[in-house]
Amino acid sequence: MSTAQRRPREPLQTTSAPLQTRSQLGFAKMLQAGRELIEECGSLDDLSITDIVERAGTSIGAFYRRFDNKDTFFDVVQDGVIAGGLGKVREVMVSEAAWESNDAGAIADAMVLVYVRAFRRNRGLYHASLLRASQRKSTWDAIRHGNQEVQALIVPKLVDALVLANEQKAQKVDRAALEFEVLAALQLMLGMLVNSVLNDPGPLSLTSRRLAPYLQKQFRRCLDLPAAG
Numbered sequence: 001m002s003t004a005q006r007r008p009r010e011p012l013q014t015t016s017a018p019l020q021t022r023s024q025l026g027f028a029k030m031l032q033a034g035r036e037l038i039e040e041c042g043s044l045d046d047l048s049i050t051d052i053v054e055r056a057g058t059s060i061g062a063f064y065r066r067f068d069n070k071d072t073f074f075d076v077v078q079d080g081v082i083a084g085g086l087g088k089v090r091e092v093m094v095s096e097a098a099w100e101s102n103d104a105g106a107i108a109d110a111m112v113l114v115y116v117r118a119f120r121r122n123r124g125l126y127h128a129s130l131l132r133a134s135q136r137k138s139t140w141d142a143i144r145h146g147n148q149e150v151q152a153l154i155v156p157k158l159v160d161a162l163v164l165a166n167e168q169k170a171q172k173v174d175r176a177a178l179e180f181e182v183l184a185a186l187q188l189m190l191g192m193l194v195n196s197v198l199n200d201p202g203p204l205s206l207t208s209r210r211l212a213p214y215l216q217k218q219f220r221r222c223l224d225l226p227a228a229g
Contacts, residue, residue, distance in 0.1 A: 029056035034077050039124035044132050082146035089150050104161035105225045112216045119193045120206050126197050158182050185222035
């Protein structure tokens with residue numbers, strides 16, 4: 001084969017990703033590793049930067065190029081969890097029939113499940129955040145604000161169903177009063193879940209199969225809804 005007929009050389013294959021891509025990948029791995037470790041230890045004091053980078057396969061230098069300290073790292077991890085949780089709530093509201101049923105009892109039960117799932121999924125992170133809040137009051141604010149966003153999505157659904165149920169019974173409807181009752185009932189339920197995070201195990205631990213049905217029953221009682229059939 002002559003020189004003119006030779007095929008052009010194919011570019012050499014390399015296993016190294018572009019520097020920016022590798023940096024982003026290392027960042028994501030550190031966040032994932034930290035998320036796992038926080039869930040395991042449930043405390044920022046017990047979270048080791050060395051453990052984070054070893055699990056992520058990165059380095060101490062890579063960590064400090066991204067984060068000033070563990071507190072900054074924890075804030076970023078927590079923000080990601082909150083954003084992901086809000087996305088899960090939106091997905092559930094589309095995929096589960098209860099949210100479009102106009103059945104106040106079914107929606108109330110679905111609301112309880114939203115919170116039970118979130119606390120089970122994030123038990124370690126919530127525990128770490130609550131402990132940290134005793135030293136830095138603003139720590140819990142991110143979760144509190146995230147919860148307000150969740151409530152802005154789900155509370156109107158239940159209030160709408162309660163209004164409809166009252167109208168069907170020809171009863172006087174005070175939407176503001178109904179919204180207050182829903183929020184107050186949620187506050188009671190959340191108090192129990194927070195207590196379970198801090199003091200588990202208890203009569204109803206977060207892992208108990210009886211937890212969700214019990215909370216659903218109590219939530220319905222708070223709202224004068226009939227028991228599930």
